[in-house]
Amino acid sequence: QSVLTQPPSVSGAPGQRVTISCTGSSSNIGAGYDVHWYQQLPGTAPKLLIYGNSNRPSGVPDRFSGSKSGTSASLAITGLQAEDEADYYCQSYDSSLSGSSVVFGGGTKLTVL
Amino acid sequence: QLQLQESGSGLVKPSQTLSLTCAVSGGSISSGGYSWSWIRQPPGKGLEWIGYIYHSGSTYYNPSLKSRVTISVDRSKNQFSLKLSSVTAADTAVYYCAREAEGPIDYWGQGTLVTVSS
Numbered sequence: 579q580s581v582l583t584q585p586p587s588v589s590g591a592p593g594q595r596v597t598i599s600c601t602g603s604s605s606n607i608g609a610g611y612d613v614h615w616y617q618q619l620p621g622t623a624p625k626l627l628i629y630g631n632s633n634r635p636s637g638v639p640d641r642f643s644g645s646k647s648g649t650s651a652s653l654a655i656t657g658l659q660a661e662d663e664a665d666y667y668c669q670s671y672d673s674s675l676s677g678s679s680v681v682f683g684g685g686t687k688l689t690v691l
Numbered sequence: 692q693l694q695l696q697e698s699g700s701g702l703v704k705p706s707q708t709l710s711l712t713c714a715v716s717g718g719s720i721s722s723g724g725y726s727w728s729w730i731r732q733p734p735g736k737g738l739e740w741i742g743y744i745y746h747s748g749s750t751y752y753n754p755s756l757k758s759r760v761t762i763s764v765d766r767s768k769n770q771f772s773l774k775l776s777s778v779t780a781a782d783t784a785v786y787y788c789a790r791e792a793e794g795p796i797d798y799w800g801q802g803t804l805v806t807v808s809s
Contacts, residue, residue: 580737614795616738623787623802624738629795667738669796677754680728680740680791 581606581672582683589689590658598686600651600668606681608649611671615644615653618665618685627666628653655688663690693717695788695800703782703807709775713788713800720769721746726791729762729773731784732802739784743791744771778807 583601590596600613607613613631616624626635628644631651643654651670655662668683699711713727720727728743742752744762752760756775764771775782783806790798 612794616796623799624796625799626795626797629797635797669738671794677757678751679753680743682738682740685737 580684581679581681582668582670584666584668584683584686586684587687587689589691590655591691592658592660594658595654595656596658596688597655598653598666598668598688600653600670600683602649602651602670602672604649605674606649606670606672607646607651609673611673613644613646613651614669615642615651616667616669618667620664624667658690660690663688693790693798695790695798697786697788697800697803699803699805701803701805703778703805704809705779705807706777709773709778709782709786709805709807711773711786711788711803711805712770713772714768714770715790716769720764720771721766724793726751726793727762727764727771728789728791728796730787730789730796731782732787733781733784741773741775741786780807783807 615628617627618624631646632644641657666686672681694716696714703709726743726745729741744750759776761774785802787802788800789796
């Protein structure tokens with residue numbers, strides 16, 4: 579059971595727009611901690627896709643965008659391409675009575691139809 | 692270009708201690724503003740943060756693993772290490788070392804599979 583909740587899967591046709599949600603709580607996203615997003619292609623290490631809620635590292639296409647509101651965040655991918663098929667993870671920080679920790683969402687598998 | 696490379700035993704017996712090392716090249720592990728992390732991913736599952744060590748040497752661990760985890764740094768070799776004690780089959784995973792830049796994890800190692808089995 580992940581602290582951050584993502585849909586297990588999403589899908590879309592080439593050229594379409596898809597969004598992936600990341601829902602947290604008042605001890606993580608809602609507490610003001612930044613959300614970061616990663617793309618993991620099969621058999622490879624995750625790659626930083628979005629940092630600080632909505633910023634793209636150099637080299638990441640502007641088809642990828644992030645946003646945050648309240649206790650949730652979203653990753654949007656426009657102009658879907660076959661090479662976008664991958665697993666996507668959100669990440670934030672959680673601080674509660676049980677301790678403080680970096681936390682990840684459970685991951686979302688994107689299928690390009 | 693910063694590079695991280697994990698090494699260590701790929702097979703550990705139940706109840707024993709898992710030991711991995713991450714060699715950092717292309718940059719100094721003593722650089723301020725970064726922490727050096729261990730993250731794992733069980734086969735077919737999601738990512739789990741294990742812990743990190745700051746450039747200052749301070750360590751922070753996942754509360755669920757804290758009693759079994761030790762992360763240390765060897766500045767002379769520009770590397771950091773993970774020890775996880777009393778392992779069980781549930782600790783079987785791909786283990787990644789990574790650099791955290793005050794929030795986002797911007798560099799990852801390629802990962803190494805550790806299997807816990809007798």
